[in-house]
Amino acid sequence: MRSRLAHWFIGLPRKKKAFILISADVLFAVLALWAAFSLRLGVLYAPKGDEWYLFAVAPVLAVPIFVKLGLYRAIIRYIEIRALWTIIQATTLYALVFAFVLYESGIYGVPRTVLPLNWLNMMVLVGSSRLFARWWLGGGDSRFSGGRSAAVCCKRNVVIYGAGSAGVQLASALGHGREFRPIAFIDDDSALHKSKVNGLRIYPLSSLSYLIERYQASDILLAVPSASRARRNEIIRLLEPYSVHVRSMPGLSDIAQGKITFDVVQEVDVADLLGRDSVVPDQSLLHANIAGKVVMVTGAGGSIGSELCRQIIQLQPKMLILFELSEFALYAIEKELNYLLTKTKGSKEIGVISVLGSVANGDRIEKVCNTFKVQTIYHAAAYKHVPMVEKNPGEAIWNNVFGTLRTAQAAINAKVETFVLISTDKAVRPTNTMGATKRFAELILQALSLDAENKYSTRFTMVRFGNVLGSSGSVVPLFREQIARGGPVTVTDERIIRYFMTIPEASQLVIQAGAMGQGGDVFVLDMGEPIRILDLAKRMIHLSGLEIKDNDHPAGEIEISFTGLRHGEKLYEELLIGDNVSETSHKRIMRAQEHVIAWSELEKLLATLEQATNDDDFERIRAVLADVVVGFVPQCEIEDVLWKENRRIVNG
Template identity: 80%
Template sequence: MRSHTRTWFILLPRQKKAFILISADVFFAIFALWAALSLRWGELYVPKSDEWYLFAAAPVIAVPIFIKMGLYRAIIRYIEVRALWTIIQATTLYALVFAFVLYESGIKGVPRTVLPLNWLNMMLLVGSSRFFARWWLGELYLNLGGGRGVKSHSKKNVVIYGAGNAGVQLASALGYGREFRPIAFIDDDVLLQKQKVNGLRIYPLSSLRYLIERHQVSDILLAMPSANRARKSEIIRLLEPFAVHVMSMPGLSDIAQGKVTVDALQEVDIADLLGRDAVAPDQSLLHANIAGKVVMVTGAGGSIGSELCRQIIRLQPNSLILFEISEFALYAIEKELQHLLTKRRAGSRLADGTPAIPGDINNAEEIKLIPVLGSVTNAKRCEKICNTFKVQTIYHAAAYKHVPMVERNPGEAVWNNIFGTLHVAQAAIKADVETFVLISTDKAVRPTNTMGATKRFAELILQALSLNAVNNLRTRFTMVRFGNVLGSSGSVVPLFKEQIARGGPVTVTDERIIRYFMTIPEASQLVIQAGAMGHGGDVFVLDMGEPIRIVDLAKRMIHLSGLEIKDAEHPDGDIEISYTGLRPGEKLYEELLIGDNVSKTDHARIMRAQEHVIPWAELEKMLATLEQATEDDDFERVRGVLADAVTGFIPQCEIEDVLWKEDRRLVNG
């Protein structure tokens, strides 16, 4: 019967619920005054003739004040302790107005102590009624699935790792949700263990297995938004042996900016697995080549190019030219950046007037976004763009980089990666561009594949142009070399996520293969800073940290998804890891340096490499031969030129011979 009554109340329209609350407060106003008089006289009070007016006046005074203070706008089942302050304010104002009315009415015989008793009674009745209703209605609302028919028994039992402020807020928020039911906290602080917060006990990590088995826990929620990556990585490693899905709260900056709410849980950031925190950027280096200048990014719609654009737009350029061959990619990045600028023009700021995002765009109205559809292989187009817009800084990110795809299309890789770089560089020289930064790769070091060889050849072009005194260069060429970036197109991370989502198997080329990894934002930020440090012809190498075994990354991603690896020891596991063998041109490990001649710079994560340079006169002849061989689809000759120019280039001949001959056969029909 009581359950039916609660259900009936929950399903009422808001106006009827407000009417019920107002009716209750009318009764409370009358009862509070009667109780105050009864307490004062020490007996059940019976009003005299003129005192009946006070009982009529009490609700007439209280209800308008409560309406004004917003007591009837609050959703009772979500009311929190801080709402008590509003109730105190409203009842205090009511008591003061009532005292004034009593004084002005001239009614005699009402003791002064009745006024504070009336205020106290009213505050207790109004406050306790709200919180009683919150308790009475809250659980039933969850059983109804928030009015959407989702039964509470379908909620997942979860454990929250971290019993600090963030964890408590998360538990409170999830209590009103329809998906998760918090059953306990885990915390490393010995002083907190065995204590209770909001009815949930705090356990040490050693009790996690017990909690999982007893409560059928499906997920662990990390509530440590302010923890650094090293700490998160340590905790994630401790959680790996447990067959539970690990999720985390968003970062404090995202919560503070209003991008997400406290309970907006997300998959564990793969960057947290690296356990390495980014070094604070040097603001002078970030702004040096961008602030107030005309900047062009080639390959602006790619993984690195698009992140460069996001970083650049926050550094106050005069104009940003988005140069991209893909129409859709160009449309997508322009739309995103326009949205970012529109938000800044609307004055997206915090309550204290500070920018909502660090490095907020102060001159958003003045920044020009110029989308240009075109290819870096079109020399005239590149030169015209640089001259027309008077470009001052170029970040050259346009490249074909997918190793197996490039192995099957070596001619296009040569045109794009080598001659595309040459054309943009020559256009920069003719237009007196101040700074040219090439985005290179660790695969350019002793390459076994065409992609790496073409990127090293592109480095050689810029080095040779920098040393060619005939040109009397005003353009400063800089190359920045780094390894894999997490989440880029063609990266193993999105591939593994997709394979895990569809039930496997997760494919790894070789159990021994290792790679360096870095986040796209960190890599882009370091590229911008390194570009500002160059004097001309510099090759900068980013500190990528420790290399990671790809199979270990796959295992961790499977475990963090709450699944078990299927192998000989665990035949009933969920996801199998299969080894497919090295792909064409793929190495077991990558390097960042050709030799050992490397020096430190003022930045902890950026090093300067001193490497072999081919004079421009000699390289120019190689370029002529390479151009003719590519036009003739003579890929064996192309490989020969690359082998002569690129130190340590040892292609996987048996595989490549087959591929290149097949490509040649297809081209020639």
Template identity: 80%
Template structure:
């Protein structure tokens, strides 16, 4: 009968539930006043004469006050302990107003202790009734939910018994997916204590908890922990066959991007165990605050994060230059939303420009029209195998796109031009790396050409892989794990440097402010990571096991596919050893060899003609001649490099040798 009644109440409309609550509160208002008189007089009280007016006034005051305080907006079965404070406030306001009515009414014979007793009775009745209803309805609802979903909740352990962990446990208790069974915390003083009915254990008890409760997931509720601490903790959890998830960081919660009960896969950045260096605000703002900024390739992984960082630094305007219509729409929409969250941001103008960096006239018109002062040039084709199959487009986009953007900057009197380069530009074995190094040579040549009278400062920033980018292995591995494998790794020996996109973008902005002209900056990427080790850790943190010869019954197999066209086993950040420190711990200045602009200009003319004629053998020879250490992994033979109409094997002109 009780279950049927609870089920009936739960399924009532919101309006009817509100009417029931108001009716109950009217009864409580009358009963509380009667009880106050009875307690004060020491006998069952019977109103007489004008005293009846007080019993009519009590509910007339109660209901409007409770409506104003929001007591009828709460969902009873989800009501929290903090709602008790709202109830106390509402009951106090009602009691004060009622006391004024009593003393102003002139009704004689009302004891002075009746109003305080009325206040206490009202708090007890309203508060206890709601929390009893919450306990009863919540328990019934939980049982009904378990029955409806076949008791398929996953048993989970929450790591962290602080305020974040307690809130997470409370939220999950009302959900349908997870059932918290215990806390783990490093604070010895909390061990054997209980929070919301859940016991707190030391880390050493994890094996016992997994076996006893059949725990499937560990939820990390330590949003304030450093990356170094999270990395250490993840390493401790890795041997256990449980899926590890985490709460987002405090900054994301504070900015309203996510709520405290949002769960996500372990951030691969936490595996690096390296906390970012606090940025230098002076360097961050030097080229941005109060100026018109343009980002080419604004919809890409790096470009879009640069835009997010720039918009926080209060530019006068931000121009988004992007070839992809959808990417441009997406980043403009996101930035306009961010502007609503930033104080004093109403003056920042976000201007979306659809266009290609190979359109020199459009680039110059945009720079001149909007009086651009700083350009961050991220537009490039970066996917190594795809560029290897389409070398002609890489020549136009990566080399001539950079040339046109640089020329537009000089003609429009842009102050600062920052090129986003790559570690693949160092002794490249692929076309993408060679074209990016050629782009660096263009900026170096323009900077040091005494005939070019311009005040634009050209700066290059070179770094490795960024976590979560469109070409990163991390999303690929997640997708492959979700499908049940196999995970594809090109070679067991391959290693890469990694950095988070936000950290890389902040360092790019700071490095751009350091440049004097022709500088090549390289970012300290930390220690390299073996890709196969990264794959294994991701499998273990998903609660699965690697399937190999030693573990034939494992879950996910790693398949080695061989190096892709143009791929290296490891990447470098420096061509030589000539590197110096800067004022920032993570930014180094490299002294690289250059090609005089007069020679480079002749190369560009020949390269342009070769690209127009689809003479890819000549294109490759020019790249080999210009780019130090360029040794193509795949000599002429693949796709567009091997045409039925083979070009004549002309030697490069001696004019620029």
């Protein structure tokens, strides 16, 4: 019966619900005044004479005041305890207005104590009715059946790590949701153990096994948004042995900016697994090439390019030009940036210009630079997916090598002040075409910077770093997808290691490094300790609450399979070609001194490479790359087959 009535009330239109609440408060106003007289006089009171007017006036005063203070806008089944303060304010204001009306009415014989009793009765009746309705409509016990109750019964029991304000708000938000049921808190503070918050007990971490066994808890939610990455990594390592799915709540910055709410839980950020905190940026370096300037980002819709755009917008440029080949990627980043501009104080004057085009079209880039008076270029446009580039080497040459050349020449002709190339660790002693083309691009900028015959006003800088978490083609989203499908998780080789950095940190360091360059500089980002990809896969499986299936654990859920190195892939990546490296003013940015080819010589090699690419002569292309790029040693047997197959397809 209770369930049917609750569902009937929840399904009513908002106006009808408000009418029911107003009717109840009209009754409460009359009942509170009658009870005040009865309590004061000690008998069941019966109004007489002018006193009847008071019972008519009471609801007429109460309802408008309650409307004004928002008592009928709240969703009753989600109302919080703190809403009682609003009820206290509303009933207090009503009692004061009622007392004034009584004083001005000239009705005599009303005991003075009736007024405080009336206020107290009204507050109790209105407040208790809301709390009762919240309990009744929100499913105060598990006896609901069907509809909403089915969702309640199917909720997964979860433990919240962190009993601070974030954890308490998360528990409250999840209590109204349909997916999770908080059953306890875990906290490191021993002073909180055995106490309760909102009915949930706080336990030490040592009690997690007990909670999992008793309550069949399937997930543990990290509610420590202000903790450092090192601390979060430490907590995650402590939780790995337990058979629970570890998730986290969003960071405080995302919540504060309104991007995400407290009740959103997500997979553990793999950046937390690195356990490395970002270094506080040098604000002078961040603003040097951006604040008040016209900035262009090529490849603006890519992983790095789009993050550069997000950070550039925060640094108050005069104008930001998005240069992108992909129409959809350009549309997506333009829409996102326009939204960010509406949310960022003082950013409404920033112009965002979207330009479709290829970096290989130097004339178009030069026109854009001249038209908008571009002062800084971040060149992020490149083909970066190693196996895809191996299958399409000609297009990689046009985009990565000649695209960089044309863009650099356009920058020189348009007198752009600063040009920053986004490079890669795969440019160091490459075993693949992608890495070789990126090193060739670096050599072009170095040669232009050191050209003795031409002193250009454009300052060229290169920034080299390793893998970024979450980028297109990154192993992390691939592992998540494979785990969600039930496996297997594919790892190329059990020995393979990689350096990792978050996209925001890499982009921030790129901006700072670009401001340090004097011309022809190659900056290398400190990527921290390398990560073994097999260990990363194992940790992601464990944190998903699953067990690895292998010979020792045949009943496990997820298997790890080894597929062998992909074409052109190395077991490990390097950031330096030689040992000649020096520190800079930033602890995460180093300056490398490496072999440079004079522009007069490189210009001839570029002409040969262009002719070979036009002729689809892949053997000649590889020969030129080998001559130019120090340490380029392709995986010959595999490479020969691939390149010959490409030539056969192109030539028919």
